[in-house]
Amino acid sequence: MNPDQITDLVVEIAERARVASHALASLPTTTKNQFLNALADRLIAGTDDILTANALDLSAARALNLSGPMTERLTFTPERIAAMAEGVRQVAMLPDPVGEEIERLSPPRGFDLRKIRVPMGVIGIIYESRPNVTIDCAVLCLKSGNAAILRGGKEAFHSNMKLSEIIQETLTASGINKDAVQFIPTTDRWALSVLLKQDKNVHCIIPRGGESLIRFAVENSRIPVIKHYTGVCSVYIDASADPEMAESILINSKCQRPSVCNAAENLIVHQDAAAQLPRLAKALHDQGVELRVDANAKSLLTASGLPLVDATAEDFATEYTDLIISIAVVPDLQAAIEFINQNSSGHTESIVTTDAAAAKQFLAGVDSAAVFHNASTRFSDGFEFGFGAEIGISTDRLHARGPMGLNELCTYKYILNGVGEIKS
């Protein structure tokens, strides 16, 4: 396709999505759930077809010498398809967010005025190599009454096309306008540029992928973008931290699953807890974690004989997603708060302390989406928060901050039931 054809295609997709969104907004919950369960069935039934399409992507990946982790993210197995279908059934079981009364207002003239949760309208999701995102995002958008426009990465193109074919067949079979979920059938970058300008028909863009994809969206979009930047999360060991709890929370935050965004990247220690540092560092080392230390931490740890790397300023703002941690020692709690507000990505931070006043100061002063006291950073996700599902973890402040579930895919409107009131 040439650029003009791509433009026409994407504009038409956006217009059709907008039209579909109007009926979706008042689609009965039962219809949505029937669709979701039917989709789960069809995914299982279509396992062989999905694997065949996936094999085309995997052989292209080999030809392109894609890295091991990228190929891993790309790969479907019957078990992964079954897990994906199970995730769809779980979304069917979640409460429908649409139509819920969020608030009954108290207007001065005593109107019956209510704030009601409604779908945003049309959501554009742009993502990279994981083809399961196609299903995850489609079902979350549909359950929340939104039309979805999906734009996946080229590595997973064949898998995505097959999945979107299954989605569209299931929509049609369920009596839902198939434009409710549309996949952009080209990986040309121009299609993305065109999509980001469709502000008349697309209401929100959610990029799921690396920083360069998000930056591209932010710099080129006329549509509001909800950003999911990296998680540079910190564990702060306060002066009064219980040593066993400190070790347990630190090791869990760093090591339980180091590749995810709510894993800790920074360890910050109050100088009055400096005596705990050798033990904490040894525990990290025993888990295979590389220790990157600032000058204070280095002088406290040199005697330990543990291998140390000098941390750069940049290290403290880096998401390693690996068994590496940056360690800083700070003079007091306020310095820890400022250090975190300077370096973290505003995702999740945890304080370990037995001092309630210190905890209160930390929880109030740290400017991140999730701030924990005596708990692992690993709990910062939509499932652990009770949302039942999540489309991502927003590092933005507007609209949605932190884990985004079905409610965060909605907006609201105000409904006033009057008896003929006029303004004098």
Added chain:
Amino acid sequence: MNPDQITDLVVEIAERARVASHALASLPTTTKNQFLNALADRLIAGTDDILTANALDLSAARALNLSGPMTERLTFTPERIAAMAEGVRQVAMLPDPVGEEIERLSPPRGFDLRKIRVPMGVIGIIYESRPNVTIDCAVLCLKSGNAAILRGGKEAFHSNMKLSEIIQETLTASGINKDAVQFIPTTDRWALSVLLKQDKNVHCIIPRGGESLIRFAVENSRIPVIKHYTGVCSVYIDASADPEMAESILINSKCQRPSVCNAAENLIVHQDAAAQLPRLAKALHDQGVELRVDANAKSLLTASGLPLVDATAEDFATEYTDLIISIAVVPDLQAAIEFINQNSSGHTESIVTTDAAAAKQFLAGVDSAAVFHNASTRFSDGFEFGFGAEIGISTDRLHARGPMGLNELCTYKYILNGVGEIKS
């Protein structure tokens, strides 16, 4: 100043605002309110100074042959300054939105997890000729714990500089970092372009002004923009509308204050209520309203002898802010809903009907921020909704939709109080 100097200036303003925002987030309510009352006092005491500065703007306006309405918006009088000061005192009396528990969550593992309202951080307000916006926005941002960067129009430059001087003196006298409210002391367009790129330090841009200013912000900003586009509001007269109520709500919606965004621009009539149209049209005409009619309305009104203008398709998507109305006749309720969703700006629409089922369908199907049944569109504002103040009426869907009060100038964070929980 040359462009490099302007860049340095704006970057520094943004960095200082970010630093100021951290302390502002936990500023006691009493300190904020003392500041607000002191500011009201200083505005009254500074009336002569403000009028002197304003006179410079007014003489420049005369030299530039500025239009009557623009000059009107620019003009301060002692009464207007007193009203502005009174508005500041009212904001002091409003509840502090910061720190409120929005929700106690029910996470599956039973954590103590709460969603707490917190300031966004730094808000950039860009606006045009009205200098009172400088005060209105500064006080709403400060009360909600946000640092503000204000960028006013060139027509009001001298007035704005004087007002910002008074704000900064009052901040200092109240023991608040004066970087909490900063006015950009140049009207060079480049300053605006630079401001819109400061996404590391500025968290939200709110343009208050005409469509071209908003478009410029949307197309050039890396920072989320909350848009306040025009209000193309509709009154829909359903088949079963009570004729007296229909006339009363229509006339109030159109004529009570035609220059504002919640005034009605479109009248849509169900064909089964066509018999009401001549009476409604005459009532509008008697109020001096020009009637722009579609073909159906024209044929129904020709016999009335009232002066009619043929409406274009564009008329139905136009905010007149004047004594003009566009009139369409539609075959049924669903056609009215579709007509509105096609043409309105998503601000406010009202149905007049005695049919509860029709009202329910309209309230659910119309995709606007505020949808009213049997009430004037003029009630769509923050004061009437009970917010006590408003920074504008958002036609956006993300973050804030409809009237924006202090709560909508805030974001939230999640606070978890644990006892050492780790993820297994």
